[in-house]
Amino acid sequence: MMALLFLIWTGAFGLALANRRRASVVGGLLGLILTAAMFRYHLTDTILLGL
Amino acid sequence: MWNTRSVMQVLNAVAAVVMFSVVAGAYGVQFINSEVPCPLCLLIRVAMLAAGFGLCLNALWGPRAVHYGVSLLACVLGAGISLRQVSLHVVPGTGSYGSAVLGFHLYTWAFIVFSTMILAIAAVLTFQRQFGPRKALAPKIVKPIAVGVTCIGLLLSATNVVTTTVECTAGACPDNPTSYQIHL
Numbered sequence: 001m002m003a004l005l006f007l008i009w010t011g012a013f014g015l016a017l018a019n020r021r022r023a024s025v026v027g028g029l030l031g032l033i034l035t036a037a038m039f040r041y042h043l044t045d046t047i048l049l050g051l
Numbered sequence: 052m053w054n055t056r057s058v059m060q061v062l063n064a065v066a067a068v069v070m071f072s073v074v075a076g077a078y079g080v081q082f083i084n085s086e087v088p089c090p091l092c093l094l095i096r097v098a099m100l101a102a103g104f105g106l107c108l109n110a111l112w113g114p115r116a117v118h119y120g121v122s123l124l125a126c127v128l129g130a131g132i133s134l135r136q137v138s139l140h141v142v143p144g145t146g147s148y149g150s151a152v153l154g155f156h157l158y159t160w161a162f163i164v165f166s167t168m169i170l171a172i173a174a175v176l177t178f179q180r181q182f183g184p185r186k187a188l189a190p191k192i193v194k195p196i197a198v199g200v201t202c203i204g205l206l207l208s209a210t211n212v213v214t215t216t217v218e219c220t221a222g223a224c225p226d227n228p229t230s231y232q233i234h235l
Binding site for chain 1: 090091093094097098100101104105107108111112117118121124125128131132135198201202204205208209211212215216219221222223224226
Protein backbone atom coordinates (compact mmCIF):
# COMPACT_ATOMS: atom_id res chain seq x y z
CA MET A 1 0.00 0.00 0.00
CA MET A 2 2.85 2.36 0.83
CA ALA A 3 4.42 1.70 -2.58
CA LEU A 4 1.10 2.72 -4.17
CA LEU A 5 1.36 6.05 -2.36
CA PHE A 6 4.82 6.67 -3.82
CA LEU A 7 3.43 5.61 -7.21
CA ILE A 8 0.72 8.29 -7.00
CA TRP A 9 3.37 10.91 -6.21
CA THR A 10 5.50 9.64 -9.08
CA GLY A 11 2.47 10.16 -11.32
CA ALA A 12 1.97 13.70 -9.98
CA PHE A 13 5.61 14.56 -10.72
CA GLY A 14 5.24 12.98 -14.16
CA LEU A 15 2.15 15.07 -14.92
CA ALA A 16 4.01 18.20 -13.85
CA LEU A 17 6.86 17.36 -16.21
CA ALA A 18 4.33 16.66 -18.99
CA ASN A 19 3.10 20.27 -18.62
CA ARG A 20 -0.24 19.22 -17.11
CA ARG A 21 -0.44 21.73 -14.27
CA ARG A 22 -4.04 21.27 -13.17
CA ALA A 23 -3.89 17.48 -13.35
CA SER A 24 -0.68 17.44 -11.31
CA VAL A 25 -2.23 19.71 -8.64
CA VAL A 26 -5.27 17.40 -8.44
CA GLY A 27 -2.93 14.38 -8.26
CA GLY A 28 -0.94 16.08 -5.50
CA LEU A 29 -4.04 16.90 -3.45
CA LEU A 30 -5.29 13.33 -3.91
CA GLY A 31 -1.86 12.06 -2.79
CA LEU A 32 -2.03 14.26 0.33
CA ILE A 33 -5.48 12.89 1.27
CA LEU A 34 -4.23 9.31 0.82
CA THR A 35 -1.07 10.09 2.83
CA ALA A 36 -3.24 11.40 5.69
CA ALA A 37 -5.41 8.27 5.42
CA MET A 38 -2.31 6.06 5.56
CA PHE A 39 -1.07 7.95 8.62
CA ARG A 40 -4.42 7.37 10.32
CA TYR A 41 -4.27 3.69 9.36
CA HIS A 42 -0.87 3.30 11.03
CA LEU A 43 -2.19 5.06 14.16
CA THR A 44 -5.50 3.23 14.58
CA ASP A 45 -5.54 0.32 12.09
CA THR A 46 -8.50 1.93 10.31
CA ILE A 47 -9.01 4.86 7.94
CA LEU A 48 -12.71 5.27 8.78
CA LEU A 49 -13.87 8.39 10.60
CA GLY A 50 -16.35 7.93 13.46
CA LEU A 51 -18.06 10.24 15.93
CA MET B 52 14.02 39.55 -17.28
CA TRP B 53 14.63 39.11 -13.56
CA ASN B 54 11.78 40.27 -11.33
CA THR B 55 10.24 39.18 -8.02
CA ARG B 56 8.35 36.41 -9.78
CA SER B 57 11.36 34.79 -11.49
CA VAL B 58 13.54 35.18 -8.38
CA MET B 59 10.83 33.37 -6.39
CA GLN B 60 10.79 30.59 -9.01
CA VAL B 61 14.51 29.98 -8.45
CA LEU B 62 14.13 30.23 -4.65
CA ASN B 63 11.33 27.64 -4.78
CA ALA B 64 13.58 25.34 -6.82
CA VAL B 65 16.35 25.69 -4.21
CA ALA B 66 13.87 24.94 -1.39
CA ALA B 67 12.66 21.86 -3.30
CA VAL B 68 16.27 20.65 -3.58
CA VAL B 69 16.57 21.00 0.23
CA MET B 70 13.49 18.81 0.74
CA PHE B 71 14.68 16.23 -1.79
CA SER B 72 18.18 16.13 -0.27
CA VAL B 73 16.63 15.10 3.06
CA VAL B 74 14.97 12.13 1.30
CA ALA B 75 18.27 11.32 -0.42
CA GLY B 76 19.99 11.49 3.00
CA ALA B 77 17.42 9.06 4.41
CA TYR B 78 18.30 6.75 1.51
CA GLY B 79 21.96 7.06 2.50
CA VAL B 80 21.18 6.00 6.07
CA GLN B 81 19.02 3.14 4.76
CA PHE B 82 21.72 1.63 2.58
CA ILE B 83 24.99 2.70 4.25
CA ASN B 84 23.86 1.84 7.81
CA SER B 85 21.63 -1.03 6.59
CA GLU B 86 18.60 0.36 8.44
CA VAL B 87 15.15 -0.64 7.20
CA PRO B 88 12.74 2.36 7.32
CA CYS B 89 9.61 2.04 9.48
CA PRO B 90 6.11 2.95 8.13
CA LEU B 91 6.18 6.38 9.80
CA CYS B 92 9.67 6.98 8.32
CA LEU B 93 8.23 6.19 4.86
CA LEU B 94 5.28 8.52 5.45
CA ILE B 95 7.74 11.29 6.40
CA ARG B 96 9.50 10.68 3.07
CA VAL B 97 6.16 10.97 1.25
CA ALA B 98 5.45 14.27 3.03
CA MET B 99 8.96 15.55 2.15
CA LEU B 100 8.39 14.71 -1.53
CA ALA B 101 4.91 16.29 -1.36
CA ALA B 102 6.28 19.52 0.11
CA GLY B 103 8.97 19.57 -2.58
CA PHE B 104 6.29 18.89 -5.21
CA GLY B 105 4.40 22.11 -4.43
CA LEU B 106 7.67 24.05 -4.60
CA CYS B 107 8.47 22.43 -7.97
CA LEU B 108 5.09 23.61 -9.31
CA ASN B 109 6.02 27.14 -8.24
CA ALA B 110 9.37 26.80 -9.99
CA LEU B 111 7.78 25.45 -13.19
CA TRP B 112 4.79 27.80 -13.60
CA GLY B 113 5.52 30.65 -11.21
CA PRO B 114 4.20 31.17 -7.68
CA ARG B 115 0.49 30.51 -7.16
CA ALA B 116 -1.54 30.19 -3.97
CA VAL B 117 -2.58 26.58 -4.71
CA HIS B 118 1.09 25.51 -5.14
CA TYR B 119 2.05 27.01 -1.80
CA GLY B 120 -1.10 25.41 -0.35
CA VAL B 121 0.05 21.92 -1.41
CA SER B 122 3.46 22.50 0.19
CA LEU B 123 1.99 23.91 3.41
CA LEU B 124 -0.49 21.04 3.78
CA ALA B 125 2.34 18.54 3.18
CA CYS B 126 4.56 20.29 5.76
CA VAL B 127 1.79 20.32 8.40
CA LEU B 128 1.07 16.63 7.72
CA GLY B 129 4.78 15.79 7.81
CA ALA B 130 5.29 17.72 11.04
CA GLY B 131 2.39 15.77 12.57
CA ILE B 132 3.80 12.42 11.45
CA SER B 133 7.33 13.20 12.69
CA LEU B 134 5.97 14.58 15.99
CA ARG B 135 4.02 11.34 16.43
CA GLN B 136 7.25 9.37 16.03
CA VAL B 137 9.11 11.69 18.42
CA SER B 138 6.31 11.17 20.97
CA LEU B 139 6.71 7.37 20.69
CA HIS B 140 10.32 7.64 21.89
CA VAL B 141 10.33 10.76 24.05
CA VAL B 142 9.71 8.94 27.34
CA PRO B 143 13.04 7.74 28.88
CA GLY B 144 13.47 4.00 28.50
CA THR B 145 11.29 3.69 25.37
CA GLY B 146 14.34 3.49 23.11
CA SER B 147 14.60 5.01 19.65
CA TYR B 148 14.32 3.99 16.00
CA GLY B 149 17.44 4.03 13.87
CA SER B 150 20.74 5.72 14.51
CA ALA B 151 21.25 9.40 15.29
CA VAL B 152 22.68 11.84 12.73
CA LEU B 153 24.50 14.88 14.21
CA GLY B 154 22.91 14.18 17.59
CA PHE B 155 19.28 13.91 16.46
CA HIS B 156 17.30 11.00 15.04
CA LEU B 157 15.97 11.38 11.51
CA TYR B 158 12.37 11.92 12.66
CA THR B 159 13.52 14.78 14.91
CA TRP B 160 15.42 16.34 11.98
CA ALA B 161 12.29 15.88 9.85
CA PHE B 162 10.18 17.81 12.39
CA ILE B 163 12.75 20.63 12.41
CA VAL B 164 12.81 20.74 8.58
CA PHE B 165 8.99 20.75 8.26
CA SER B 166 8.61 23.46 10.93
CA THR B 167 11.31 25.60 9.29
CA MET B 168 9.68 25.16 5.88
CA ILE B 169 6.28 26.27 7.24
CA LEU B 170 7.90 29.43 8.62
CA ALA B 171 9.85 30.00 5.39
CA ILE B 172 6.71 29.66 3.20
CA ALA B 173 4.80 32.02 5.53
CA ALA B 174 7.63 34.55 5.18
CA VAL B 175 7.82 34.17 1.38
CA LEU B 176 4.03 34.61 1.06
CA THR B 177 4.41 38.21 2.26
CA PHE B 178 6.01 39.15 -1.09
CA GLN B 179 2.87 40.16 -2.97
CA ARG B 180 4.63 41.03 -6.26
CA GLN B 181 5.33 37.37 -7.01
CA PHE B 182 1.57 36.91 -7.69
CA GLY B 183 1.46 39.86 -10.08
CA PRO B 184 0.74 39.77 -13.85
CA ARG B 185 2.64 37.14 -15.84
CA LYS B 186 3.45 39.36 -18.80
CA ALA B 187 7.24 39.46 -18.46
CA LEU B 188 9.00 36.26 -19.54
CA ALA B 189 11.29 34.65 -17.00
CA PRO B 190 15.01 34.37 -17.89
CA LYS B 191 15.77 31.28 -19.99
CA ILE B 192 17.76 29.62 -17.21
CA VAL B 193 14.70 29.35 -14.92
CA LYS B 194 12.87 26.64 -16.90
CA PRO B 195 15.80 24.14 -17.09
CA ILE B 196 16.43 24.59 -13.36
CA ALA B 197 12.74 23.92 -12.58
CA VAL B 198 12.59 20.89 -14.89
CA GLY B 199 15.85 19.50 -13.44
CA VAL B 200 14.62 19.78 -9.85
CA THR B 201 11.26 18.20 -10.76
CA CYS B 202 13.17 15.33 -12.43
CA ILE B 203 15.05 14.77 -9.15
CA GLY B 204 11.70 14.56 -7.33
CA LEU B 205 10.35 12.13 -9.93
CA LEU B 206 13.47 9.97 -9.67
CA LEU B 207 13.37 9.86 -5.86
CA SER B 208 9.66 9.04 -5.86
CA ALA B 209 10.08 6.29 -8.47
CA THR B 210 13.02 4.67 -6.63
CA ASN B 211 10.94 4.73 -3.44
CA VAL B 212 8.23 2.76 -5.27
CA VAL B 213 10.79 0.02 -5.93
CA THR B 214 12.48 -0.03 -2.51
CA THR B 215 9.15 0.15 -0.64
CA THR B 216 7.79 -2.74 -2.70
CA VAL B 217 10.91 -4.75 -1.82
CA GLU B 218 10.45 -3.87 1.86
CA CYS B 219 6.68 -4.21 2.30
CA THR B 220 5.42 -5.96 -0.89
CA ALA B 221 1.80 -4.99 -1.67
CA GLY B 222 0.47 -5.20 1.90
CA ALA B 223 0.86 -2.97 4.95
CA CYS B 224 4.43 -2.38 6.13
CA PRO B 225 5.36 -4.07 9.44
CA ASP B 226 5.57 -1.68 12.43
CA ASN B 227 9.15 -2.61 13.32
CA PRO B 228 10.74 -4.01 10.16
CA THR B 229 14.03 -5.85 10.57
CA SER B 230 14.49 -7.11 7.02
CA TYR B 231 13.15 -6.76 3.49
CA GLN B 232 10.22 -9.03 2.58
CA ILE B 233 11.55 -9.67 -0.93
CA HIS B 234 15.09 -11.07 -0.85
CA LEU B 235 17.06 -10.22 -3.98
